[in-house]
Amino acid sequence: MQLPLIDLVVFFVYLLGIILFGVSFSFKGRTSNDFQTGGGRLPAWALGMSIFATYVSSISFLALPGNAYQSNWNVFVFGISIPIAAYMAVRYFVPLYRSLRSESAYFYLEERFGPWARTYASVCYLLTQLARMGAIMYLLALPMHALLGWDVGLIIVVTGVSVILYSMLGGIEAVVWTDAVQAVLLIAGAIACIVVIFVSMPEGPAQVFSIAMENQKFSLGSMDLDFTTSTFWMVLVYGLFINLQNFGVDQSYVQRYVSARTDAEAKKSTLLGSLLYIPVSFLFLFIGTALYSFYQANPENLPAELQLSGNADKVFPHFIASELPLGLTGLLIASVFAAGMSTVSTSINSSATLLLSDHYQRYINPQISEKQSLRFLRIASLTMGGLSVLVGLAFNGVSSALEAWWALSSIFSGGILGLFFLGLILNKTKKPNVIPAMIVGVLAIAWVSLSPVLFSEGSIFRSQLHTNMTIVVGTMTIFLLGFLFTWLVQKENGKPIKSSSD
Known part of the structure; x- marks a missing residue:
């Protein structure tokens, strides 16, 4: 034109x-x-x-x-x-x-x-x-x-x-x-x-x-x-x-x-x-x-x-x-x-x-x-x-640059918000135990965002969630597991977990 x-x-x-x-x-x-x-x-x-x-x-x-x-x-x-x-x-x-x-x-x-x-x-x-x-x-x-x-x-x-x-x-x-x-x-x-x-x-x-x-x-x-x-x-x-x-x-x-x-x-x-x-x-x-x-x-x-x-x-x-x-x-x-x-x-x-x-x-x-x-x-x-x-x-x-961008952005950035939440809520805990939570969280992010590509329709391994839910799954997995791991370590050491509200 x-x-x-x-x-x-x-x-x-x-x-x-x-x-x-x-x-x-x-x-x-x-x-x-x-x-x-x-x-x-x-x-x-x-x-x-x-x-x-x-x-x-x-x-x-x-x-x-x-x-x-x-x-x-x-x-x-x-x-x-x-x-x-x-x-x-x-x-x-x-x-x-x-x-x-x-x-x-x-x-x-x-x-x-x-x-x-x-x-x-x-x-x-x-x-x-x-x-x-x-x-x-x-x-x-x-x-x-x-x-x-x-x-x-x-x-x-x-x-x-x-x-x-x-x-x-x-x-x-x-x-x-x-x-x-x-x-x-x-x-x-x-x-x-x-x-x-x-x-x-x-x-x-x-x-x-x-x-x-x-x-x-x-x-x-x-x-x-x-x-x-x-x-x-x-x-x-x-x-x-x-x-x-x-x-x-x-x-x-x-x-x-x-x-x-x-x-x-x-x-x-x-x-x-x-x-x-x-x-x-x-x-x-x-x-x-x-x-x-x-x-x-x-x-x-x-x-x-x-x-x-x-x-x-x-x-x-x-x-x-x-x-x-x-x-x-x-x-x-x-x-x-x-x-x-x-x-x-x-x-x-x-x-x-x-x-x-x-x-x-x-x-x-x-x-x-x-x-x-x-x-x-x-x-x-x-x-x-x-x-x-x-x-x-x-x-x-x-074939779809927009879908490719959404998938890449979910994988690259989905877990950082969960880390910040842990840092803010457990701000009186010296070093929250988050590395295991990060590993599981990244795997959860990869599963939600990539399983529609890796697994066929009807597979039990294929995520049924909308792909936009990747960041929700990743953030909550890292936050909840990080909180749990920190609580378990603190309990084992005889120290109660402390949050920002304490």
């Missing part, structure tokens, strides 16, 4: 502008601390917008409308769990990280369990981010290929180089401020789409709601207490655990907590970034529902191949390319790019920070100088960004 010149101009002006804006932060004197935390002087509103932009990737930008178009609002239940996770983060996790005064989220695990726990969690995070960045760039490239006609591999490389450039040179300040700009663009693009759909309905905006209501498009899913399919309760429980992991133990978010000026501003940024997702996800889901109504009212506007099951994610890109006014199409394409770039830039900066604090400085060069630290951070940013591009290219041709 050949886009009009004005839309290409809008897109390229945005791309060049955001790169130059991010790179501009490199011209100021920067220390390694500035690179990692912005010197602790970043305002709460910018950090909050950055947290939000990190949370909403290009996957969300395209998958949420596609999901609502094809089915209903079941995934909105995911957002309902966010206030609980946000409260837990503000009440317990933000004060914890601010008091530790470390750039690494996993320094706490070393304090509680020893160096192995910090290294384990850090390696899991790094592997998760490589898979995440690669999946996001690949999934971003698919609709961009349809919109621009560029080669998928070229789009991955262009996206990667663009983000690497300002992440490597400008540090977290460049990431946070570009995220803030991109978050505003993301929201503006969503609102613009809804307005266009409303004014394009043959019988007016009310027709969007009448068609959607007739087809039960606003349903939140089955209320059965069933965790083998995507019911209301399964999505709610999954959302609670994954959001506790995101806002409680994920380096991408923790690094923003310690970059705020004060404890109060850190809490404000957390609440802004997390709670903003709820109305914005509402917007994206409503776009999907509105698109369903629009194409029901105007079936001739939708190509026959997009009416087939399994092509729902392609409907929104088609609408962007064919129904929006001149100039606005370029803005929406820029919004899709913004969603991907903000998430990737955060992962690059956070990964570089962990490579320095948890690995290079911890094991190789404890006496590293300020100049060496800054150089290492930039080299690490370049390395992680380059590797993520290679991972993105490796995803090309995978």
